[in-house]
Amino acid sequence: MTERLFEGADWDFHTLQRITDACEEVALKDLGLDVYPNQIEVITAEQMLDAYSSVGMPLFYKHWSFGKHFAYHEASYRKGLMGLAYEIVINSSPCISYLMEENTATMQTLVIAHAAFGHNHFFKNNYLFKQWTDAEGILDYLDFAKNYVMQCEERYGRTEVERTLDAAHALMSHGIDRYPGKKQLDLREEEKRAGRRRQHEEEVFNDLWRTVPKGASKARTAISLERRRKLLGLPQENLLYFLEKSAPRLAPWQRELLRIVRHIAQYFYPQSQTKVMNEGTATYVHYRIMTQLHQQGRITDGNFLEFLGSHTNVVFQPEFDDQRFSGFNPYALGFAMMQDIERIVANPSDEDREWFPDIAGKNDVMGVLRDVWANYRDESFIAQFLSPKLMRQLRMFHLHDDPEERAGIRVDAIHDERGFRRVRRELARQHDVGYIDANIEVVDVDLSGDRRLILHHRVIKGSQLNETDAKRVLQHLADLWTYDVALIEVDGSDKVLREYVVSPRPITAAA
Amino acid sequence: MAIHIIDRRLNPGGKSLENRQRFLRRAKSLVQGAVKKTSQERDIKDVLEGGEVTIPLDGMHEPRFRREGGTRDMVLPGNKKFIEGDYLQRSGQGSAKDSGPGEGDSEDAFRFVLSRDEFVDLFLDDLELPDLAKRKIAQTESEGIQRAGYTTSGSPANISVSRTVKLALARRIALKRPSKEEIDELEAAIAAATDEDERAELVLRLEKLKAKTKRIPFIDPLDIRYRRYEKVPRPVAQAVMFCLMDVSGSMSEHMKDLAKRFYMLLYVFLKRRYKHVEIVFIRHTDRAEEVDEQTFFYGPASGGTLVSSALQAMHEIVRERFNPSDWNIYAAQASDGDNSYSDGELTGLLLTEKILPVCQFFAYLEVGESGGSAFDLSDSSLWTLYERLRNSGAPLSMRKVSERSEIFPVFHDLFQRRDTAQEKAAP
Numbered sequence: 001m002t003e004r005l006f007e008g009a010d011w012d013f014h015t016l017q018r019i020t021d022a023c024e025e026v027a028l029k030d031l032g033l034d035v036y037p038n039q040i041e042v043i044t045a046e047q048m049l050d051a052y053s054s055v056g057m058p059l060f061y062k063h064w065s066f067g068k069h070f071a072y073h074e075a076s077y078r079k080g081l082m083g084l085a086y087e088i089v090i091n092s093s094p095c096i097s098y099l100m101e102e103n104t105a106t107m108q109t110l111v112i113a114h115a116a117f118g119h120n121h122f123f124k125n126n127y128l129f130k131q132w133t134d135a136e137g138i139l140d141y142l143d144f145a146k147n148y149v150m151q152c153e154e155r156y157g158r159t160e161v162e163r164t165l166d167a168a169h170a171l172m173s174h175g176i177d178r179y180p181g182k183k184q185l186d187l188r189e190e191e192k193r194a195g196r197r198r199q200h201e202e203e204v205f206n207d208l209w210r211t212v213p214k215g216a217s218k219a220r221t222a223i224s225l226e227r228r229r230k231l232l233g234l235p236q237e238n239l240l241y242f243l244e245k246s247a248p249r250l251a252p253w254q255r256e257l258l259r260i261v262r263h264i265a266q267y268f269y270p271q272s273q274t275k276v277m278n279e280g281t282a283t284y285v286h287y288r289i290m291t292q293l294h295q296q297g298r299i300t301d302g303n304f305l306e307f308l309g310s311h312t313n314v315v316f317q318p319e320f321d322d323q324r325f326s327g328f329n330p331y332a333l334g335f336a337m338m339q340d341i342e343r344i345v346a347n348p349s350d351e352d353r354e355w356f357p358d359i360a361g362k363n364d365v366m367g368v369l370r371d372v373w374a375n376y377r378d379e380s381f382i383a384q385f386l387s388p389k390l391m392r393q394l395r396m397f398h399l400h401d402d403p404e405e406r407a408g409i410r411v412d413a414i415h416d417e418r419g420f421r422r423v424r425r426e427l428a429r430q431h432d433v434g435y436i437d438a439n440i441e442v443v444d445v446d447l448s449g450d451r452r453l454i455l456h457h458r459v460i461k462g463s464q465l466n467e468t469d470a471k472r473v474l475q476h477l478a479d480l481w482t483y484d485v486a487l488i489e490v491d492g493s494d495k496v497l498r499e500y501v502v503s504p505r506p507i508t509a510a511a
Numbered sequence: 512m513a514i515h516i517i518d519r520r521l522n523p524g525g526k527s528l529e530n531r532q533r534f535l536r537r538a539k540s541l542v543q544g545a546v547k548k549t550s551q552e553r554d555i556k557d558v559l560e561g562g563e564v565t566i567p568l569d570g571m572h573e574p575r576f577r578r579e580g581g582t583r584d585m586v587l588p589g590n591k592k593f594i595e596g597d598y599l600q601r602s603g604q605g606s607a608k609d610s611g612p613g614e615g616d617s618e619d620a621f622r623f624v625l626s627r628d629e630f631v632d633l634f635l636d637d638l639e640l641p642d643l644a645k646r647k648i649a650q651t652e653s654e655g656i657q658r659a660g661y662t663t664s665g666s667p668a669n670i671s672v673s674r675t676v677k678l679a680l681a682r683r684i685a686l687k688r689p690s691k692e693e694i695d696e697l698e699a700a701i702a703a704a705t706d707e708d709e710r711a712e713l714v715l716r717l718e719k720l721k722a723k724t725k726r727i728p729f730i731d732p733l734d735i736r737y738r739r740y741e742k743v744p745r746p747v748a749q750a751v752m753f754c755l756m757d758v759s760g761s762m763s764e765h766m767k768d769l770a771k772r773f774y775m776l777l778y779v780f781l782k783r784r785y786k787h788v789e790i791v792f793i794r795h796t797d798r799a800e801e802v803d804e805q806t807f808f809y810g811p812a813s814g815g816t817l818v819s820s821a822l823q824a825m826h827e828i829v830r831e832r833f834n835p836s837d838w839n840i841y842a843a844q845a846s847d848g849d850n851s852y853s854d855g856e857l858t859g860l861l862l863t864e865k866i867l868p869v870c871q872f873f874a875y876l877e878v879g880e881s882g883g884s885a886f887d888l889s890d891s892s893l894w895t896l897y898e899r900l901r902n903s904g905a906p907l908s909m910r911k912v913s914e915r916s917e918i919f920p921v922f923h924d925l926f927q928r929r930d931t932a933q934e935k936a937a938p
Contacts, residue, residue, distance in 0.1 A: 037514070044520050062533065064534040067521030070527040075563065078624055250709055394653075395589050396586055399584070416594075430928075440576060461581045469574040469576065
């Protein structure tokens with residue numbers, strides 16, 4: 001009989017090492033996973049709260065809003081309203097997993113399998129992460145960002161820096177490139193770039209230039225609208241990028257701060273698009289590894305039951321009329337879909353053969369799954385692989401709520417032959433970040449006139465912006481732009497629904 | 512593949528501390544308001560225990576572009592009876608709206624927990640000890656003594672043995688003073704010697720060694736070192752707080768409660784300024800006694816009223832135990848204002864001659880029944896007396912209180928930063 005990894009609930013660092021080795025063996029040999037090197041760190045509850053407040057990253061620049069989040073989490077944790085996560089995993093190379101010290105040995109095994117192998121494989125192989133994140137560079141970049149913000153505070157004052165960061169944070173969700181550009185992001189290069197820029201400024205600085213009289217500005221000939229838009233790269237949906245490049249009166253350090261916030265937003269962009277897949281993958285992997293370890297006799301029956309208990313809690317999906325319901329649980333949906341794919345590949349029914357001719361009965365479960373994990377995001381994953389059987393099993397239905405409709409909310413489709421495709425399409429759409437976020441673009445700047453910045457919000461399905469928030473965000477935007485900003489909400493037929501105009505607060509003139 | 516397992520538990524905590532401070536700084540006025548409000552609802556005993564406060568989210572809001580309204584589509588699990596084309600009744604207005612259970616962003620208030628220190632800091636932020644520098648400058652500092660290296664002269668009590676021996680040893684080694692072992696060895700060799708010539712030579716060597724030993728003393732006055740001390744001015748970091756209270760029959764529970772609240776605030780306030788704060792409770796009727804806290808507030812007593820007895824007791828305690836040059840002395844007296852008429856002169860004399868010169872601060876709090884109708888009447892005998900003293904220049908602070916809610920404002924008023932409140936003349 002194979003040696004047990006541990007007995008009971010206690011663990012020490014040797015146990016962790018054995019557990020990790022055992023998990024690694026299963027993950028690499030049986031599941032064929034491909035992971036970044038692992039770094040496992042044991043932390044306390046307080047450190048976990050710290051990590052929560054800085055979006056899970058081990059280091060981050062200082063800002064009051066993180067203090068606010070910390071205060072909030074701490075309050076609810078102290079009152080027992082909130083449990084803490086068992087682990088946090090960071091998309092970096094080496095892949096860092098934080099384990100809570102309170103976990104039992106079984107839980108540590110579970111989270112190592114889940115985070116250090118499941119998530120880790122997903123981070124390394126999924127196309128979105130490959131395209132948008134630089135796992136090697138992220139920690140160094142965050143370190144650079146932290147120091148840069150600190151230096152700026154020393155040089156230009158805390159309030160100034162805070163104001164710029166506040167504004168950048170407000171626009172963070174609109175500081176993302178949604179389509180890949182020519183260049184891969186290289187965060188290490190970023191750091192050097194900022195250093196070079198500063199050095200260049202210092203080298204060419206000559207106070208005499210200040211004294212040179214400025215000639216009368218040359219009257220520019222009016223250029224055509226098309227030409228102007230092209231020069232400014234319009235329309236532009238990445239507002240932070242646009243401000244960084246084109247805002248007329250920002251100081252270089254302010255542009256660099258915008259750039260930092262933008263890069264960090266971009267780093268998290270893939271995670272928001274792959275919640276279901278990411279958690280589904282990790283849950284499927286930990287389930288496979290734990291089962292395998294139990295079969296090998298390396299985990300006792302008792303410990304395995306403990307694992308099954310927490311696993312069941314994690315993948316619990318309350319029904320819509322349940323008090324605990326708060327949308328689809330990404331763990332539950334993801335895990336169910338991964339298992340469903342396993343079934344389709346290994347043991348398909350006639351229905352599956354008809355719906356999934358490519359993979360049904362292919363028999364190479366891990367091969368198919370690895371391919372899925374690498375090449376899809378939530379939206380396309382659901383649109384492609386949600387099977388009729390799973391829809392029936394979860395009894396999914398689609399509601400259409402039109403406020404104009406007096407009769408009430410219509411049940412548009414249910415889990416039947418007529419509804420499968422519609423339910424699936426709708427669920428996929430619910431997971432499409434591009435569809436959920438407001439579609440806001442910079443469309444024009446009146447450069448020859450009053451320099452007003454004009455943005456459009458394309459309203460989808462009559463869903464407009466929350467007024468108070470929109471005004472506040474626009475205020476931040478105007479402060480950065482330093483001239484008026486107009487946001488026009490238009491619907492599909494270019495009809496103007498609403499127009500906001502905001503002027504910058506005068507204090508920014510100092511910038 | 513190398514796997515690193517790292518124990519981070521011992522890393523210094525409080526990584527978020529700075530962010531938290533930034534948050535508090537930003538929200539300062541809001542939090543301060545909330546702290547004051549919370550503290551009024553609380554029992555004074557745990558008024559400064561820290562705890563949860565709620566601030567309006569307005570200034571702390573992090574706005575984002577958010578969409579709302581319009582037609583909504585959703586896919587849900589757990590269908591039981593619906594078929595395509597059914598209509599569901601909307602239950603009430605906007606109940607279908609799911610307000611995300613996120614950061615409380617959807618609410619207009621933000622709740623969080625303040626630690627005890629943060630709470631006290633905010634609570635007492637705009638208060639300060641009365642500026643008594645002109646009167647007390649000598650007393651706020653005392654001379655302390657501090658070690659400062661060695662010296663070659665001093666009193667025998669200060670000889671540093673280890674340093675002296677160390678120097679002596681160095682000197683003996685340097686001058687090659689023969690060691691005891693060397694001499695013993697030689698003596699043994701003499702005893703064992705058989706040859707006379709050899710023996711004579713050895714004896715000669717021994718004589719030389721012994722002479723050298725005599726010439727080079729084991730400890731020379733040169734070696735002696737004394738510990739050196741330096742006098743340094745040291746601020747007095749301790750305070751004593753005298754609580755004087757009239758416990759005669761005319762003081763009701765309500766009045767005692769008011770007094771107690773005031774004492775509590777004063778205690779917390781002093782505690783924040785001084786490392787060490789002692790409290791002395793003196794209660795009096797027509798005679799005064801020092802008691803413990805329990806007896807002070809709850810012990811039964813009855814009799815007439817002689818304020819001078821309490822002042823006399825305080826004076827004696829100060830003389831016996833609290834030397835004014837070592838202690839900052841604060842006193843707060845609470846009374847309903849009754850005093851026997853004949854006692855007035857003695858009280859005034861004690862106060863101006865004995866008590867006030869040693870006190871940093873003396874507050875008189877006149878407590879009244881809830882409703883405070885008594886205050887419409889003429890001033891009490893004690894109040895009249897004290898007011899006369901103050902008008903003739905005695906540094907007295909005095910206030911009247913009849914409601915619990917007035918305690919903090921009165922306290923606040925007494926200790927307000929003077930630069931901001933110069934113009935606010937005391938009543």
